[in-house]
Amino acid sequence: MGKIVKSSTSINWRATPKVELHRHLDGSVRLETILDHGLKNGHFEKFRSLLGENFNSPEKRQDFFKQKLKILKPMESLEDVLNSFWLTQQIMDGPEILERIAFENVEDCFLDGIKLAELRFSPVFIAEGKKHAKNKFDYETIIQSIISGVEKAKKKYPIEVGLIYIIPRSLNMVEIKKCHEVLLDLLKNDKLVQSNIVGADLADVEFYDRMDEFKPFINNYRNAGLGITIHSGENTSADFLKKTFETYNPQRIGHGIHVMDDKKTIDMSVKMQTHFEVCPTSNILTRCSESIDLHPIRDMINAGLSVSLNSDDPHIMNIDLTHEYELCASKINFNEETFKKLNKMALDSSFVDSTRKEKVKKYFN
Numbered sequence: 001m002g003k004i005v006k007s008s009t010s011i012n013w014r015a016t017p018k019v020e021l022h023r024h025l026d027g028s029v030r031l032e033t034i035l036d037h038g039l040k041n042g043h044f045e046k047f048r049s050l051l052g053e054n055f056n057s058p059e060k061r062q063d064f065f066k067q068k069l070k071i072l073k074p075m076e077s078l079e080d081v082l083n084s085f086w087l088t089q090q091i092m093d094g095p096e097i098l099e100r101i102a103f104e105n106v107e108d109c110f111l112d113g114i115k116l117a118e119l120r121f122s123p124v125f126i127a128e129g130k131k132h133a134k135n136k137f138d139y140e141t142i143i144q145s146i147i148s149g150v151e152k153a154k155k156k157y158p159i160e161v162g163l164i165y166i167i168p169r170s171l172n173m174v175e176i177k178k179c180h181e182v183l184l185d186l187l188k189n190d191k192l193v194q195s196n197i198v199g200a201d202l203a204d205v206e207f208y209d210r211m212d213e214f215k216p217f218i219n220n221y222r223n224a225g226l227g228i229t230i231h232s233g234e235n236t237s238a239d240f241l242k243k244t245f246e247t248y249n250p251q252r253i254g255h256g257i258h259v260m261d262d263k264k265t266i267d268m269s270v271k272m273q274t275h276f277e278v279c280p281t282s283n284i285l286t287r288c289s290e291s292i293d294l295h296p297i298r299d300m301i302n303a304g305l306s307v308s309l310n311s312d313d314p315h316i317m318n319i320d321l322t323h324e325y326e327l328c329a330s331k332i333n334f335n336e337e338t339f340k341k342l343n344k345m346a347l348d349s350s351f352v353d354s355t356r357k358e359k360v361k362k363y364f365n
């Protein structure tokens with residue numbers, strides 16, 4: 001009897017065990033949480049006059065904020081995306097809400113069938129514009145609140161989690177340095193921070209001429225034992241990727257889809273075994289790729305690159321990782337074997353320690 005091949009539509013992709021390496025904790029806050037906390041704390045008062053009577057109707061209010069907070073179709077401008085992030089950023093104004101957001105992120109990962117998740121966040125982005133927040137709100141508090149939320153969730157759900165610290169390239173350098181010092185100190189002296197923070201990342205706008213400015217930070221993180229991943233080659237050319245490799249020597253790249261524009265960069269990445277954290281829907285919504293049919297993920301796998309499938313900013317993009325599995329299965333014929341291969345590559349490239357990897361290995365053999 002031949003092997004029974006299940007059609008991709010009959011497979012429960014939500015229940016399929018997954019590893020996710022690229023998911024922004026501060027870009028993935030539930031709409032209900034934003035509304036609940038934002039309304040209680042007066043963050044959305046400016047919308048009261050704009051919405052008039054509708055402000056008092058939970059359904060209409062929900063609808064209004066859904067349009068404002070979520071990117072539901074390919075964006076017209078970068079401003080659209082920044083606006084969504086800005087509203088989410090507004091409500092992150094104290095330790096309790098950060099702990100809640102971290103807890104819910106892990107819960108969402110569990111509900112997405114994820115066995116090992118790496119969640120990334122940027123304390124400098126979270127703190128921006130909050131100097132006058134009523135709660136204690138320094139960089140150490142931000143980092144500790146997030147770790148506390150993750151720890152609570154790990155007690156409730158069987159899931160392995162690592163955190164990645166992000167430097168937002170376009171924000172204030174003085175603040176980036178301040179936060180850097182706090183993190184280095186915690187990585188030296190705080191056991192819980194040491195076990196939770198497993199990597200460091202550079203994110204947002206990529207500046208070709210400013211790469212050297214961030215090199216000392218990245219070197220410090222590497223020396224402190226963190227894995228290095230860099231957002232690069234998302235909407236920028238393969239030249240940016242080459243320079244990223246030379247400057248930071250990262251183990252992993254966030255997106256990096258433009259690697260496919262240049263044979264030499266592909267060869268270099270294969271040789272160095274660089275891992276690419278690929279996020280198809282995010283690339284389509286930010287217009288880095290026209291459609292899933294034209295997305296280079298399959299070509300990347302066929303070229304021998306190490307690749308994983310990721311959701312990037314699930315709540316802002318109104319998706320989850322299961323959605324990405326369904327999309328790739330239904331539109332570009334990924335099957336169980338393809339996902340198995342992607343998850344194996346993700347697990348191999350994860351920054352969490354071997355003991356935690358060992359615990360989830362059974363799901364990916």
Ligand SMILES: [Zn+2]
Nearest residue numbers: 024231254312
């Ligand atoms: Zn990202």
